[in-house]
Amino acid sequence: MGSRMARNLATAGHAVAGYNRSKEKAEALRADGVRVASSPADACLDAEVVFTMLSDDAATEEVVFGTDGVADALVKGAIHIASSTISTALVRRLAAEHARRGQGYVSAPVFGLPPAAADRKLLMMAAGPSELVERCLPLFEAVGRKTFVIGIDPWHANVVKLCGNFTILGMVETLGEACAAARKSGVDPARYLDVMNELFASPMYRNYGNKIVGDNFEPAAFPLRLGLKDARLILKTADETMTPMPLAAMVHAHILAALALGQGEMDWSSFARIAARNAGL
């Protein structure tokens, strides 16, 4: 994800330095005019803004607060934009730590997988102090197709991102149960999906419906082991805000079941198989 965003930022005319733990990945950016940095701190050199796009809370904490990390290197007044799908608790910590250092912080998680990132088609959800978000808008335009300003509390953008992921997971559970019922009734689930495609008229239903109807979860657009992380983050936010989310809890249980069956590298929608399996299919 990060390399596609860096490339698009460079293409848009911004001076970009990039850091990746895997040197090769970073080197590949050189052709696009991206300076290859030797550490997160090095990437922050003279930067007005630094994006982080990392796999989880631990990786983000390491890059921001670890040795040669962002927090110590970023100059006062510069802005850290975290685009990773991370916990709302970590976002609040990032906002507080950067504020303490005189740095700005903006949350800007995204919807879209690497191909969408490459095509500048990400959906950006931005939250943070208005003045900071405004300064970042041209950058969001360079990497995404649309930016939604969610509010002034940075973690609120992450709430919307997590709720959005939950919305996809809820759709997958629904499609999985419906397809199981269709199959147990002797109905070709493709017929059910035809009708849903007309009724919902949504590329999401078409895309995920095809995977589920075809029981076709490889290669993974987004692997289930990362889906588990997202389900956990949703439930963690639900817990910290005292919001019962019984469907989110059910989905988490079904993801665990699918992982216990070895589906970690399949697409995250493959937990729909649990409904089929529990129907004896």
Add this chain to the structure above:
Amino acid sequence: MGSRMARNLATAGHAVAGYNRSKEKAEALRADGVRVASSPADACLDAEVVFTMLSDDAATEEVVFGTDGVADALVKGAIHIASSTISTALVRRLAAEHARRGQGYVSAPVFGLPPAAADRKLLMMAAGPSELVERCLPLFEAVGRKTFVIGIDPWHANVVKLCGNFTILGMVETLGEACAAARKSGVDPARYLDVMNELFASPMYRNYGNKIVGDNFEPAAFPLRLGLKDARLILKTADETMTPMPLAAMVHAHILAALALGQGEMDWSSFARIAARNAGL
């Protein structure tokens, strides 16, 4: 629903007789060239095809098997098309009883509410013996915008209809929980819905999302007390086909909760309030 369909059939040039328990409703059709029948049997007089569009299993059984009912009046070779949302068990009984009498039976449940019926925009799901379904296609074209042929077992069309209703209910539960989490986090759920509208790009999400975000469930497009009936039918089919549908069961429980709170005349999507209520909102 039935009057809109009768009107569109007459407009398309078919000779139509209509029966409704409420005489006034039937009389209103006279202006459109519909003959007002005095009983279901009278409506079957000389009919090649008879549609039933009734509220539930009991009403359908009464009209078909009751005094002056369809079953005894329909001539051999004529076809009964049931468009109601009824149980798969009743559909199998209808198919068997009509076959025993030398009559045809086709299931053709629909998606779409009365305004869509008036505008000939229903989605039709048809199932039955191919030759019969083919004979009915011009009629489906007269009342709907698209017909999906599901298969040769009539009850299979009803499975798709019930799975489709379940798909809507699953979406409502998902939106309800997500909006509750957003609100408990201090996020305006309208911001979440903006993003979902871009992500799913579906009129269903937009339409139901607006109701849920605005907590605006009156007037009901389809009342929750009828939604309960549909949830029961889904679970009955799940039970008879040995398909565990835990989300369908959860939705049924939330519908019961909403009805226990007096929401029977609100829109069926109003059970989304249970998620908010259980979050203390």
Add this chain to the structure above:
Amino acid sequence: MGSRMARNLATAGHAVAGYNRSKEKAEALRADGVRVASSPADACLDAEVVFTMLSDDAATEEVVFGTDGVADALVKGAIHIASSTISTALVRRLAAEHARRGQGYVSAPVFGLPPAAADRKLLMMAAGPSELVERCLPLFEAVGRKTFVIGIDPWHANVVKLCGNFTILGMVETLGEACAAARKSGVDPARYLDVMNELFASPMYRNYGNKIVGDNFEPAAFPLRLGLKDARLILKTADETMTPMPLAAMVHAHILAALALGQGEMDWSSFARIAARNAGL
């Protein structure tokens, strides 16, 4: 069940006539002084009280309202005691129909399996008009170890019976999930059960816990296919009283899953395997 109860009634000095669809089963009672009746109506001849103990609603309706049934044969003032686990809706119908005929009706469902019935160890839950229940108490004493008078509405006894069955099913689900977690953690579930036996000090936990820990569900004390019937009756009563019972719905889904896997003749507690199976065990 019925034969054991008949035997104990005869042993207690009552004049007993017995009817069973299987003639052999009825004949076996002759040695205990039970008159073998040729039909339900014949069993009602001169009877002050008639017990029915049948597998489900359909069997009960057949014996009571069918040809040579109880309803037409029972004299005015005599009492029908239904001890079967039947739906609360049917009980209300029985009460109304008997009242209409000048007959009495008392519900007296039981806890206890055939060996307990043989040993006069059933728990009786009785409900009906006080005067009628009082008249029946000596009979309950002849077949059970303890009688609980639940109230004056007959169906209320069945509510308690169904809630009691649900309580057992809830325990089974709980033990099943806990044992799955223990096993996935590398803990011998027998150790967990040891502690529960001390903590709950309940023969129910010991008995069902042993089955679940030992994955030993055959022979069935009570088969899962009948357990499905009970789960359905619970949910039907929940539905008619507008009581969301999410755990009952979850148990029903897990029973369906176990039946879809062919466990119909195993003990009804064998749906605990679903928790293990979904954990990849």
Add this chain to the structure above:
Amino acid sequence: MGSRMARNLATAGHAVAGYNRSKEKAEALRADGVRVASSPADACLDAEVVFTMLSDDAATEEVVFGTDGVADALVKGAIHIASSTISTALVRRLAAEHARRGQGYVSAPVFGLPPAAADRKLLMMAAGPSELVERCLPLFEAVGRKTFVIGIDPWHANVVKLCGNFTILGMVETLGEACAAARKSGVDPARYLDVMNELFASPMYRNYGNKIVGDNFEPAAFPLRLGLKDARLILKTADETMTPMPLAAMVHAHILAALALGQGEMDWSSFARIAARNAGL
């Protein structure tokens, strides 16, 4: 809890030093011959064994790894026994850290509330290297009524403790739903409980059943806000061992709902109210 255990250890003839953040609580132990320590480290002085009994992971980490903590003070060969209800992850860390320092570690969580602790009636679940557990047995006998040796992996005792808490929570959910159904049916739930007390013959059902039937959750024997902690720990262990526990997830959601309604200081069984509330009671 800790003070009762310290008193019983002293009464049994052991030389005991006690530390509590609240000085007064510690001072009260002086009368029983307990030396009042000024810090966790001071309590470890010359100790062969040190018990910790603290509210959660954070408090345990502070006392063990914080300034003047147990880890640095305990002599080689001495044993740390953690009796708190803490996460299995923390237990594994404790075992590893103590091993690294040449110290022993044994997990010994308990069942029983302060009055049971005062009366030496705790149930002890012990796990750790056999030789260490054996050395600790006389201490467990001094504080509890029975000790269950779970295994050689310390965290396995905590799995049993958490599964046991879950078993209680599952019972509460079950009783709550059953009582709601009884009440909605017009049945006095006390009648249902009478039957359950005979059927289960368990003090747990009697005790918690009384609270639920009487809607009597104050004063709390154990407050719901701590129950939330336990539900979280169960789900955390379920997650780390890839064990779907849908009932545990449901209970967690109902606890959140009850907390959102302000029931934090009521008894932890008070989440049974959610079933009643969702039934419109």
